[in-house]
Amino acid sequence: VKKTGAPKRLAWIAAILLTLYFVLHLLGMRDSVGFLSGTLPATKLELFLGLFTATSWFAAVLVAPVLLLAAGLQIALVTIAAKVRARRATVTLAADGPGVVEPDRLDAPIGCCTCADRSPGATERNWSK
């Protein structure tokens, strides 16, 4: 989550959609959506603003909450998964005792300390290249 920030991005998009509609609402743009009833607006600009306002409203009501929900759900899933992994690792270590744990049974970075190569001697191999 920290590296890619997908939930954060979803939340940001939702915030932008909500802010956009809120600004249009404050500017009184709800008046310009009369075209939905077949009433042709006086100018093309009014038609464009009406279309924009209608789109932003439906995005704010239908899309933004979905994005927020998805972000929350993703954070919850990742947090739960991390907790489960940590718990599983702890339990495995405790059961096997020190000195006999195989590195691939651990999710923690046991091999190379900077990259994710977890095979034994990864650090040495990398340094020697």
Added chain:
Amino acid sequence: MLDSARRLLAHSHTRGTEPRPFDPVPRPLDTRPRPLVLIVDATCPRRAHARSMRWKHRITDAWLSVVCLAVSTPLWLAVVHVLFVPNDAESDGTRRSVISDRAKGLRDRKLDSLERHASHDTEVGLMRSNNPEWDIMCSTFNVLAFANLALHEPRERARYLGLMDGIIDETLEARRAHGAQHFLLPYWRRAPYVASPMRVLFVEGEIAAMLGARLVVEERPELRSRLEEQIARVVDQMREGPVLSGESYPDECWTVDNAFALVAIRLADVVLGQDHAELLARWVAVARERLTDPQTGMLVSEYTWDGRHKDGPEGSSIFLVAHLLQVVDEGFARDQYDRARQALGFEIAGFAIAREWPASWPNVTDIDSGPTIPLVGANAGASGLAVLAAASFDDQRFLRGLLASLDFAAFPIKDERGLRYGASNQVGDAVLLYALVQGPLWDHLSRSTSSQHGSES
């Protein structure tokens, strides 16, 4: 247990010669020289590996996001209607003595607009530039709404009567000065009317309905004689037609215009003490036989003077026709409403909409009904008039769904002047106000019919 795990992890992070807990044999001391320059290019295997891992994480995250979005979307769509569903008191307010807050808001806005002439003329001008028919339709629905409000709120009767008189006088004046064509779309010139002399049932019927509704609330002698003339014209025009219908445009009879004319005749029967029951019954019999769509059983919206169908059943027509026919033939009206509800009503996740055309008819855009939303076929005109029909037939479930859709998609605007809908116009707001206050006028007609039958027997 935790301490041993932490120790293991700490060991794993130390780079160098310390024996690792998982190494079976301790390794010798590493004395090789360390690189002095950091390798930063893409050939660095460690960095390349780290980069590939980052991408793996990103792709995993993206997939997880997609899954979360796929789960969240139906969840949100299933509950979003809760934000818009009207309270019970509001939807139950129709046909009861209580006027809902929504109706009060619409009423206040109408009163403000008409009494102060604030923006009314501009809005009517804009309406006429779009469709001149909307001008008289707006007047008719306003008068019907005020007639119901006057019966709802006897204390405010004088105020509503004043407004009704103003609207009727304006309409009659426009009719006298410019002719009935003033309220027609320009294509009325395309061909001569089949029936002679040329008469426009759309205009004559709605004027008669306005006069009748006004006189039900309170007597006004000069309007009484006007209603007599108007009804005589309407009845003559309808009797002349092979299917008891009058033209609104050259060789074009519209079911909704004829239904308005029938309502006007019913109102006149009550106000003037006439009896056109035989004409009304014959019209319904002819309509059942010749003006219904064989596939859906609903009344078609448009037909020629001699009864050939020009169009199928249309949402923006049939819901209004069903409501109007309630005072002509309750059973037939109920049957039409049920069929329209079945073929055109659509409910999803707490919202309801009405389609303009049933599945058996191709989508055709009509200037009266406004744009249709693709895929679902939702139509503003049909949905607005479905509110009226659902309210008058006491279909609470459909009504609640329609009102939820109204609040969701019609952009309600509340201010100190009252309530209006951004996605609507003067006609739409008039229809909604009428839909939410209708009841007393129709009840009055029903009572009058019962008492007439009682006195006859």
